[in-house]
């Protein structure tokens with residue numbers, strides 16, 4: 001669906017009186033297969049929006065080539081535009097006067113589609129996106145989550161095979177975000193729409209995306225499934241909270257037998273260590289602790305997060321970057 005090679009964009013800008021060149025995107029290669037939900041993750045200023053604007057024909061690349069939904073970005077930008085949906089950060093719904101349904105029909109008509117056909121498609125999308133009953137409402141009277149779903153309906157009304165969502169859940173409360181994830185997954189499952197979305201949120205990339213591309217300083221630093229990326233970080237963290245603190249050293253010994261680096265941390269009555277896979281190691285550990293007479297108050301397992309992945313790759317936390 002998307003094949004980009006060496007995609008780059010430089011901006012000429014001024015810093016004070018000095019002219020400077022900003023290399024926003026530095027020769028990115030990326031491939032997205034049909035039916036995938038791919039998350040484009042990175043800190044502020046990493047180059048996400050610039051890449052998205054290039055892939056959607058809104059910004060010309062300085063270098064590189066790309067095929068998007070079967071059309072060449074440079075030689076056939078109109079073909080690209082017809083074949084994709086794009087939902088920007090700010091959305092495209094008008095805030096006054098026009099009814100939600102009319103906006104949808106006008107938007108589809110812009111693509112040269114028959115109004116009756118667009119209306120049928122729009123009503124179907126309203127149903128799928130839980131917007132039933134909103135056809136006659138003005139967008140300004142909708143909730144934040146409903147408005148984002150209306151934006152997505154607009155992006156899909158011409159039935160594109162590929163849709164770009166720029167930070168789709170920014171500004172929504174946690175419940176509305178989770179609800180939108182369900183809808184985006186369902187769209188892919190029902191309509192086989194390929195989804196390419198940018199996000200700041202680690203939990204969003206983790207919960208929603210089949211694959212995550214991590215961009216930093218204009219370069220892709222990782223591309224894999226969230227689980228595979230997290231497996232690259234040295235395993236799961238096991239935390240043993242001891243019922244009897246005098247068992248600390250024996251518990252540490254037992255845990256050290258299975259940790260990746262034969263090391264554990266002891267803090268009061270708590271012993272922690274990283275193991276390659278907690279699911280595999282835990283039953284044996286519990287048996288050996290039991291045999292050694294160690295009483296546990298509780299046990300916790302923490303899987304690595306995408307933030308741990310970013311930290312391992314760049315030495316910085318995604319949140320602080």
Ligand SMILES: Nc1ncnc2c1ncn2[C@@H]1O[C@H](COP(=O)(O)OP(=O)(O)OP(=O)(O)O)[C@@H](O)[C@H]1O
Nearest residue numbers: 011013022024042043044045046047048049050051
């Ligand atoms: N029109 C422009 N002129 C000059 N510099 C720009 C322009 N657009 C983007 N940049 C710079 O390019 C870099 C990448 O910006 P971009 O908006 O693509 O990042 P981003 O990952 O989308 O960030 P955010 O998450 O904050 O939206 C930044 O350093 C930004 O300041």
